[in-house]
Amino acid sequence: MKKLLLPIALVVMTLSACAQTSSLDRFYNKFKSSSEGDANIAISPNFMLQACFSGKDNIKGEAGSWLKKVTEVRLLILDQKKAPTAREWSDLFGSLVDDHFEELFSIRKGKDRVQLMSADRKGDLKELVFLAAGEDGGGLFLHFKGHFTAADLEKMQSALQENQSKKAQ
Amino acid sequence: MRSTIHKYCIVALLMMGATGLQAQEDAIGKFFGKYIEDSRFTVVSVSPKMFRLLAKVNWDTIPADLRQTVTKLKSLRILSTGSTPRQFYKEALARIDMKEYEELITVRSKNEDVHFVVKEEGGVIHELLMIALDESDFTLMSFVGDIDLDKMSRLSSSMSIKGMENLKNVKRKK
Numbered sequence: 001m002k003k004l005l006l007p008i009a010l011v012v013m014t015l016s017a018c019a020q021t022s023s024l025d026r027f028y029n030k031f032k033s034s035s036e037g038d039a040n041i042a043i044s045p046n047f048m049l050q051a052c053f054s055g056k057d058n059i060k061g062e063a064g065s066w067l068k069k070v071t072e073v074r075l076l077i078l079d080q081k082k083a084p085t086a087r088e089w090s091d092l093f094g095s096l097v098d099d100h101f102e103e104l105f106s107i108r109k110g111k112d113r114v115q116l117m118s119a120d121r122k123g124d125l126k127e128l129v130f131l132a133a134g135e136d137g138g139g140l141f142l143h144f145k146g147h148f149t150a151a152d153l154e155k156m157q158s159a160l161q162e163n164q165s166k167k168a169q
Numbered sequence: 170m171r172s173t174i175h176k177y178c179i180v181a182l183l184m185m186g187a188t189g190l191q192a193q194e195d196a197i198g199k200f201f202g203k204y205i206e207d208s209r210f211t212v213v214s215v216s217p218k219m220f221r222l223l224a225k226v227n228w229d230t231i232p233a234d235l236r237q238t239v240t241k242l243k244s245l246r247i248l249s250t251g252s253t254p255r256q257f258y259k260e261a262l263a264r265i266d267m268k269e270y271e272e273l274i275t276v277r278s279k280n281e282d283v284h285f286v287v288k289e290e291g292g293v294i295h296e297l298l299m300i301a302l303d304e305s306d307f308t309l310m311s312f313v314g315d316i317d318l319d320k321m322s323r324l325s326s327s328m329s330i331k332g333m334e335n336l337k338n339v340k341r342k343k
Contacts, residue, residue: 106214107214110211
């Protein structure tokens, strides 16, 4: 019986670790429910897939091919009414490193802060998170998940350039 | 017994050497680290990963030589403050070991003190450091990577960083 205790304990610990949500999920879940006047957008993998199929006539090959690799988008626009405290922002910035996010760039002026981070997950799954926190606590939370490769980044860039040149015309 | 002591001595010396190297590398890192969360400072940091990603993106609008310059960069850190700038300027000069660097440009005028120094190894510039003070601001900027001064001086004109315009005076390689 004693021999079984250790494996059982290990399985329980592993399952409880799997059930833990990431700091991003906790932050998002907390502020999506508390944001009454704030904007809150979540796009599921299913919607992204359907959008890719239904929009394939409008979105030409290049752009469509990377768009269908986006599996999840979450956006929160937080104003100062129910904004996170400076501590909550700071905890989120700190905990992202524990969740294996790497900084791409960051800019801080006084208490205003902008940060772009990315994480490589299993396979080619990548997560990108863009956080902008203002002095008043308000800010922007944008979280992307997708199966991007370096070539996809290039396609995104050219799709954006194409879009810009069309606007200029 | 003697050989065991000998081995320990070698390991200890190697560790001390490694720690020494770490301490040298961290002189600027420590300065940045000290003020990175200080609200009196504006901090900009572009990580090596970002530069690696930029290297993979196909930029049509930027000349190929400038693109190459940017893709060879590994990191960029900028610290700037308008609060007691002279005090921070003096602290930076005292804290950063200038023996590791070679002076490139020094501009000293009534209102301005700008130092551009480089860390060079085997004919390749690995770090370009700017320490600048004017009447209102202190700015410390560090570029790390394989740096081509000629092209960096061209890039400097498009950067809106105080003091950086002085880099255009750098002598072009022949």
